[in-house]
Amino acid sequence: MTVSHLWNIPGRLVLYRDESTPRLDVGEIAAYLQETLGIPTExxxxxxxxxxxxxxxxxxxxxxxxxxxxxxKPFEIEEAAYGEIAFELRFLEGPAKKVPGVLYDGLRLEKLLRELLPRKMRTSRVQHIVFTSRMIGTFERDGRYHAHVNLCGYPSIISTSGAVEAPAKPREYYVMKQRFMQAGDAVPFELLKERFSGQFIDYDDPRMTEVLKGYALQCMVHSIAGEPFCGNRKCRLFDAHWQSELIEAQLHGDRFCKKHTEMLTAMKRAAGS
Ligand SMILES: [Zn+2]
Incomplete structure (x- = not known):
């Protein structure tokens, strides 16, 4: 594959830590992107x-x-209640706290983050990836919101909660959870986690860093070549809808389909030239 003259290869990447997820090593992801793409990353x-x-x-x-x-319903801006603003202020003042149980419109959040970037950092020569515990979603054509692991844009956003909650867990997990709920019992989440151990990514999972390397790379391939997801489930650029697919795509080493192996090699060569 030849280098596309339409590629936009940035001179620099900046990654922002999610300080509420201690297991996530953003420095390791930065090193991975720098090694894979040949672009200086901090x-x-x-x-x-x-x-x-x-x-x-x-x-x-x-x-x-x-x-x-x-x-x-599609996103509609509404005035925030006093309690909601106070809730957000707590997390702004203490970013080490994990933001629980709220879904945010990804595009709206992206717009806000973009506007907060200092002018000299807001250029296609510098790409940004923001890691957050906030859950992000977009309104889709099927008429409802879908949560995502990543939203590739400017800046790109990667959600640690999304890695846990967006791709579906095994069907039996939901069947068992439903059974407890129908019986009016509290759901024994610890027991369920034990029963399905290893079959999905959990909060503060030791595999979180490895998984999110692939999602960060998806965002970079999107911003460079305008090409986000791959249809091959053995490729790290695959768009997983199930936890089993996410594990298959992300945790079997640095695996790419033929097309993306060639594309990444060409990108690295172009970045170095
Ligand atoms: Zn691929």
Whole structure:
């Protein structure tokens, strides 16, 4: 494959840590991207801590406005309640806390993050990947929101909660969970985790870093070549809908389909020239 003149190879990548996920080693992901793509890559602290200067309350308000209020309706901006703004302020002031149980409109969040980037960093020569514990989704053609592991854009966003919650767990997991709920019992999550151990990525899973290397690479291939996902389930650029597919694509070494192996080699060569 020849190098495409349409590729936009940035001179620099910046990755931002999710400080609420101690198991996630963003430095290791940066080293992986630099090695694979040949583009100088650095890591910085939590994005909102890095650039969230000034009016924190206003930023909290805008994050709260990005909440998805109805998963069956396209995004509509609504004024945030006082309690929601206070909720966001707590996480802005303490990024080591994991943001629980809220789905945000990914595109709205991306727009906010883009606007917070200092002007000299907001250029196609510098690409950014923001790691966060916030759950992100987009409204899809089937008429409802879908949660994602990553949203490839400017900046790209990768959700650690999304890695756990977006791809579906084994069917039997939901059947068993449903059985407890129908019986009116509390769901024994620890027991379920034990029963399905290894079959899905969990919060603070030791495999989280390895899995998210593939998702970070997906975003880079998207921003360079406009090509996000692959249809081959043995390729790290595969768009997994099930946890079993995610594990298959991401945890069997650095595996790519023929097309993407060649593409990555050509990209690295182009970045070095
Ligand atoms: Zn592929």
């Amino acid at each position: 890591t910085k602290q939590d994005f909102l801590k890095e650039y969230g200067r000034g009016d924190l309350r206003r930023i909290a308000e805008r994050i709260a406005e990005a909440r998805v209020r109805n998963v069956d």
